[in-house]
Amino acid sequence: MTLYVATSNPGKLRDFAAADTLHIPIEPLPNLADIAPPPEDEPTFEGNAIAKALYYSHHAPGEIVIADDSGLEVDALHGAPGVRSARFAEDHNFLPMSPLPPDERNNLYLVETLTGVPLSDREARYHCVLAAARNGHILAIGHGAVEGEILTAPRGSGGFGYDPLFYLPTHHRTMAELDLATKLTLSHRGRAFAALLKELEPHLSSAKFT
Template identity: 40%
Template sequence: MSQETWVLASHNAGKIKEMEQILAPFGIALKSARDLDLPEPEETETTFRGNAALKARAACEATGLPCLADDSGLSVDALGGDPGIYSARWAGEPRDFMRAMQRVEGALNETGASDRTARFVCTIALARPGEGVSFFEGEVVGDIVWPPRGPGGFGYDPVFQPRGHDRTFGEMSADEKRQLSHRARALDAMTRAEFGS
């Protein structure tokens, strides 16, 4: 199988490793924006799809190679979809996701809503030179729990319990989470469309 080089428009080491493992069996050698010293464009769009496309196009134009980018976050129904595309920004600078989780819990308490439905959403954009951008989406529905549970995962994982399970993402192993995650579902949609499997 001949190898094709793609670029992942990300500086996130965990995301890079996860996608390398998924794409390697399809003959894709993945380079990251970090490997290539590409700048991170400012995310100025108002949707997951818009921000993913912005990052994929910027990397594609800079390298002339097929480029993948994802934008993902936590959307809480009772908060009108917040924090949504601002999920990382809710953690402030420097990033403090305990503060972000407390902010979600505080906002839920202020609404007085009993509905704690939330979803992790991921949109992957694939930009190829001279072509348009293809989009692949994944979502996992669950509930916000409090207090946070489990030392695993990252971000909001300790307060997100996927439906049909009695543990949060923070209490699951990396492999267990990967089988359920929004990113895995979006990548699965992409590999089926691109590689027929």
């Protein structure tokens, strides 16, 4: 049996593979590029992950299909940007004519939004929820998170999203400054996948993986 993931993002697939303690084949959902994406209009990560897993499972009858939703939650912003993490600057019409990539615009807008907030009040987390479905039925849900703080200026050139601003006090570095091996051990997506596999075990125990 193979687990199919509704993504072709190499970073996400790498995170899943690194957290795969059961050594299960993990592949992108076949023909994903030809499938119209579902709306992501739920107010929570879990709601979006469930909706996407249910939707994509209908495109692979009999298979277990996994979908995720994830983002950044900043306590001083009451959990924002949350499910709108990828569209944070766009939602607020921040630098609409800028040639900057979306990630850079989002980071700039986050810095501006937190202007005046002291470092002691900049707690945040990366949060990921994964849902697994088969034939339109949810089989398992897994949550994963990593705690950190938001800096006043970006540091590091690795990673993506809010990584240059996401500081890990335990490592004295931002996510963008970590080497890949260390980052994989801290992946919120990897932690969510490990939790998902634990919940999926009853559905996998009789299966053969080749």
